[in-house]
Amino acid sequence: MVPTQDVVLTQLRKGVVEYCVLACLRSGPAYGLELAERLSATSTLLTSEGTLYPLLSRLRQQGWVTTTQIASSMGPPRRYYELSTEGRAALETFTATWSRFTADVRTTLES
Amino acid sequence: MVPTQDVVLTQLRKGVVEYCVLACLRSGPAYGLELAERLSATSTLLTSEGTLYPLLSRLRQQGWVTTTQIASSMGPPRRYYELSTEGRAALETFTATWSRFTADVRTTLES
DNA sequence: GACCACTACCTTGCGACGCAAGAGAGTGGT
DNA sequence: ACCACTCTCTTGCGTCGCAAGGTAGTGGTC
Secondary structure, three states: OOOOHHHHHHHHOOOOHHHHHHHHHOOOOEEHHHHHHHHHHOOOOOOOHHHHHHHHHHHHHOOOEEEEEEEEOOEEEEEEEEEOHHHHHHHHHHHHHHHHHHHHHHHHHHO | OOOOHHHHHHHHOOOOHHHHHHHHHHHOOEEHHHHHHHHHHOOOOOOOHHHHHHHHHHHHHOOOEEEEEEEEOOEEEEEEEEEOHHHHHHHHHHHHHHHHHHHHHHHHHHO
């Protein structure tokens, strides 16, 4: 039985979405649904908010982002996430690792 | 707290190692430890046999590989794994998905 | 035969992450 | 009062990788 792309993608996302969120925050603070929209612009990175919010909690616990709650006239207050210095460092570690990893995968797939 | 590359890699491997094994089998059948060595040649793809053997069982159950046990004068009999037609198809699906996914990640990381 | 080193395969228990589904709470309009 | 919309968060589950440990077959040394 051949796998669907969806099944494959669910596994691939593991450990990646987290850092894509950090990358989205480099251009400035954003709130949850805003991040969900940005990531959904790509076709493969995010499927539901059930992934995003637990992930954002982790980022906050680890100190990679700081948060501020701001009232909105469009609904309930929004929680804005902002990249911290540590978050920036974590993102750099990831980028380097990602680079090494994809190079190894490419080599293996093409061999 | 900044993550170590090891911690990052453990997550990245999910859903990838499996297909790297299939890729290794394109050049012909191989047995478990042989595959472990090939994958360990890259620096990021495999850390222990505790990953490999359960993975090989899955491949066999899914019919992506077929196996033949062959006696060895160097120890216990070796189980050789050979890529099936379905395995080849699965690998192609993966390669296409991987390509889309890494493109999206790159875009996000560089934005 | 008793022992050891080496090769080779496999299992167990655990932790991390993504996900579908659903729930709750705040705003504004009818 | 009711509904629609926005925004946040939780629950239960499945998948995968991994360190550690276990089993078994071969050949060599005493």
